[in-house]
Amino acid sequence: MSKSQEDVLLIVSNVKNKKCEGFLYMMSERMAWMPSGKDSFTVSHRYADIKTQKISPDTKDKIQLQVVFTAGGANTFHFNNPGGRSAQIADRDAVKELLQQMLPRFKPKINNELAEKNRLLQTDPDLFRLYKELVVTEMMTSDEFWASRTNKLKSNQVEKDPQDVGVSAAFLADIRGQADGCNGVKYNVTADVIKSIFRTYPTVQQKHLEFVPDRMTEEEFWTQFFQSHYFHRDRINLTKEELFADCAKQDDKMVEIEIAKVENNPLINLTAMSDYTVVQDDSNRQECTDTTSQINKSLIKRFNQHSTMVLKTCDKKRRVDNNGSRPVEESFNGVVGGNDKQPTLPESSATVEEVSEFSKRAKLKELIDLSDLKEEPSGYAGPVLKLAKRDPYLHGPTPVIGTHYTTGDELLNATQAFTHDILAWSSHNTQVMPSSAATSVLFEMAPGGCLMQNCSVQQINLLASSEVASEAKILYNALAELLRHFWTCFPVTSKELEDKAVRMNESLQRFHKNKLLPFSSKHYNNNLTSHLEKMLEVALKKFEVWQSKKLSKRT
Numbered sequence: 001m002s003k004s005q006e007d008v009l010l011i012v013s014n015v016k017n018k019k020c021e022g023f024l025y026m027m028s029e030r031m032a033w034m035p036s037g038k039d040s041f042t043v044s045h046r047y048a049d050i051k052t053q054k055i056s057p058d059t060k061d062k063i064q065l066q067v068v069f070t071a072g073g074a075n076t077f078h079f080n081n082p083g084g085r086s087a088q089i090a091d092r093d094a095v096k097e098l099l100q101q102m103l104p105r106f107k108p109k110i111n112n113e114l115a116e117k118n119r120l121l122q123t124d125p126d127l128f129r130l131y132k133e134l135v136v137t138e139m140m141t142s143d144e145f146w147a148s149r150t151n152k153l154k155s156n157q158v159e160k161d162p163q164d165v166g167v168s169a170a171f172l173a174d175i176r177g178q179a180d181g182c183n184g185v186k187y188n189v190t191a192d193v194i195k196s197i198f199r200t201y202p203t204v205q206q207k208h209l210e211f212v213p214d215r216m217t218e219e220e221f222w223t224q225f226f227q228s229h230y231f232h233r234d235r236i237n238l239t240k241e242e243l244f245a246d247c248a249k250q251d252d253k254m255v256e257i258e259i260a261k262v263e264n265n266p267l268i269n270l271t272a273m274s275d276y277t278v279v280q281d282d283s284n285r286q287e288c289t290d291t292t293s294q295i296n297k298s299l300i301k302r303f304n305q306h307s308t309m310v311l312k313t314c315d316k317k318r319r320v321d322n323n324g325s326r327p328v329e330e331s332f333n334g335v336v337g338g339n340d341k342q343p344t345l346p347e348s349s350a351t352v353e354e355v356s357e358f359s360k361r362a363k364l365k366e367l368i369d370l371s372d373l374k375e376e377p378s379g380y381a382g383p384v385l386k387l388a389k390r391d392p393y394l395h396g397p398t399p400v401i402g403t404h405y406t407t408g409d410e411l412l413n414a415t416q417a418f419t420h421d422i423l424a425w426s427s428h429n430t431q432v433m434p435s436s437a438a439t440s441v442l443f444e445m446a447p448g449g450c451l452m453q454n455c456s457v458q459q460i461n462l463l464a465s466s467e468v469a470s471e472a473k474i475l476y477n478a479l480a481e482l483l484r485h486f487w488t489c490f491p492v493t494s495k496e497l498e499d500k501a502v503r504m505n506e507s508l509q510r511f512h513k514n515k516l517l518p519f520s521s522k523h524y525n526n527n528l529t530s531h532l533e534k535m536l537e538v539a540l541k542k543f544e545v546w547q548s549k550k551l552s553k554r555t
Contacts, residue, residue, distance in 0.1 A: 016078040047106035063088040203247040
């Protein structure tokens, strides 16, 4: 049964699932199907588990909708409304449009680190088996397992910040409407297009946050956007009832602010240009200019505003000079560094021509002077060193108590004497075993020698089959991982290490009971687990000694 607090958004009857008639429920967090004559759901899919949806082509007799899951697999629903094909398509489209609204809200966002971990487990079979032996069986947590493998994770990650994808200047032109056959136009708006619209037009994003989903649905919002004067800038009449009526005005103010920030270049006077050719006479100049201004004013304004907003999406931090001083843009007229002679500022009573001449000289000096090629001024003392305490910097570390310091001459004499002793040293070992005797002893102490008669020199592949050897290798790797985490807890210097030591001790005991003992009893003749048992015994004994010392300190 559905929970009482779940909101049912849509109920569609006459929906078949696996040839059984029933009802399809679209709720706030999942979609579910209930067979006819029953009061419980037999099919339930969370929106977060659905990757995408597919619909049957128009040429197919059956009207179907298929949901594809993120974990793999799919489920198909057949709409069988007795009202005919048009009613079946209407039911299918209602479910499809609701899914289009709900799926983006529950789309899972996979962490980059989690994706990298999954990639490592898929590409490294040994690591995957070790993960199943330790983490899946809850002998250690996932964080503890990956803590020792951070180098593998970091080596495959990009250290620098990822490069932001810019906004295409033609992203609005790529949105093309398609006729729906009923004197209407349909726009296919993807998530990338919506993101580009929001980045380029922040006012549209503000409207979206304000109206969706409280006052209107996602589909209604974008329908009004494409019908608005804000999208079709060539419209003349603008009603106040339109949702985006004030967006154009806000963008105009923003563009005016950007224009005010632009520095006037005295070498390029754009305001003196006009739209007429050289061959035209003065009689046609004013007429051509007025006509062009009336026809193209709104279009040119729209292009400039669109280009400005696209460039603003790629704004970066202001460039700072190498000395860590203020940004280059804030320097006087763009001229940086040095004590070179700067153009003299004109007096307050200077004419317009003098001010213009001064601006041109300053701009020319900015273009021809390169700060990197300038020499440092004679009085330049370098960067200022700010010290909180000057005495340690000037005199070096001061001893807490008085002591005797060795002079440089004494150190030099001691070094020369040590060098002389090293060069004059010779070996006087009279009671050293010769190499032949040492080799003989090592041979006798090796497996198979007279002193090691009980030890076998056989390899593990001769003692057991490849499957048993592979299983023993997994046990070795798993125990080595557990022991490594166990021994890193000592010496215990914090509460976290103490808790981890207790937890690792419990994991070692479970490993001995659930993994090692069954394997040892199955292959007791081969004696493959003796070394594992010795390592476990040493670790458990270490824990007991630590526990006894801890209890003795408390008493």
